[in-house]
Amino acid sequence: MPHHVPKIDANMRCGDCPIRKRAICAYCEEPELLQLDDIKSYKTYQAGETIVWAGEEMPLIGSVVSGVATLSRSLADGRRQMVGLLLPSDFIGRPGRKVAPYDVVAANEVMVCHFRVAKFNTLIDSTPALERRLLEMTMDELDSAREWMLLLGRKTAREKIASMLVLFARRGSEAEDKPIKDGLRFDVPLTREEMADYLGLTIETVSRQVSALKKSGVIIVEDARHIRVPDYVRLLNEASDDSDGGFIA
């Protein structure tokens, strides 16, 4: 069983929520916005199971509780690029929205995703508050996508790896409600292949760069899925995540 999967109980109610910080939390935050159905609407997907095919409509709307869902797009010859990554507490699904052509959402990991699914029809002509919340979340997602584009277009392999690890560290600490500090330990929720798809690299390069960061002492690799960071600022520097805030004359 992977990284601190919160125990889900079919009788849980808001307030018992295992994740808190982000998006709409199906457990504790703004439940009235989602007009939550009864508890039956939790859903779980197995690792590798497809949640929805390209061009179809999302079968659900809610928050990821544990595990990971990914969204990928690929070329005719099989080259694949991950274009979305949903970690615990992330919101998934948009009411009345079809998945864009050739997008694929796949469940990944011991994908223990649980959702409270609302009735779609009530959502589509739903409250202004929900509309606004969805807009807010979608704009946040767009911002993340743009950060990701910077990574894909301009970062070196080593920087890409470091940036990804920073993301995992951040989200991991958030989930556990701990501050990010030196010596932190976190899970790597993706396989090497998925990391490669995430970063626009090959698995060999991913493996090599992780090893290189290890050899430099930036990270301690306990095993392929667990990493410890002795000096968080050093990892941050490796990511070159910092930008110049500049402007164009």
Added chain:
Amino acid sequence: MPHHVPKIDANMRCGDCPIRKRAICAYCEEPELLQLDDIKSYKTYQAGETIVWAGEEMPLIGSVVSGVATLSRSLADGRRQMVGLLLPSDFIGRPGRKVAPYDVVAANEVMVCHFRVAKFNTLIDSTPALERRLLEMTMDELDSAREWMLLLGRKTAREKIASMLVLFARRGSEAEDKPIKDGLRFDVPLTREEMADYLGLTIETVSRQVSALKKSGVIIVEDARHIRVPDYVRLLNEASDDSDGGFIA
């Protein structure tokens, strides 16, 4: 004066709109959604002029009429990646939304952008219809960003160039309300440097790949800003834009 800049007349009214197809068109579509101010609210930016700095709020909301606006993000050492490209008819600005840290929106070209600016305060607590429209547009933008990510992460330099040219061809034909056909001619609204920033390449590679496509007979380069396409399908193939619609087992 560049590519067919529509003539803007300070007394124009909806129905005289020079752009039609996409987003909210400030001229003819859904003007009531934007609660348009009077005609004074058109705005023009010079080439290279900055529309808004990182962390600030968009000074306007409306549609690009002509010219190009770009959104870029960069690393501390100056490496820059374009993360947004707004062509005529694209919607610009979100009410009450600050530009993400380190994002920059810059006017580009003989940037003849005109807008009808609505009053922000009325927009922020605006109609459900506008909220929904904004959500729709933001999701479309997210879809484009994801297509762009596939390009950045997995396409070759040649494919990147071809994909970009297809985009320009499409948008150009749309603007002129002509079908895309063989022999079409279109403007390239970016400098080589901007193309490089768009594609995650260097300007030398951009230049070389354009030359290579020319030598292969896929395109006819009239000058750096004007291209003709004898066989549109061939250009499409070069872009490898086609994807497999596949799924993950």
Added chain:
DNA sequence: TGTCTACCTTGATCTTGATCAAGGTTTGGT
């Protein structure tokens, strides 16, 4: 009309990350 500057092209060489290849490790099923 000439010159300056910004922009573009092409060549030579180098580097990063891809590709090809071989083993090693972990996990899950029986």
Added chain:
DNA sequence: ACCAAACCTTGATCAAGATCAAGGTAGACA
């Protein structure tokens, strides 16, 4: 406990694209 399959690592070589370098072109302006 053993085996198979999936996953990961490392090495050797290759190639796409970056970097370094040298002109060329065209529009802006005096």
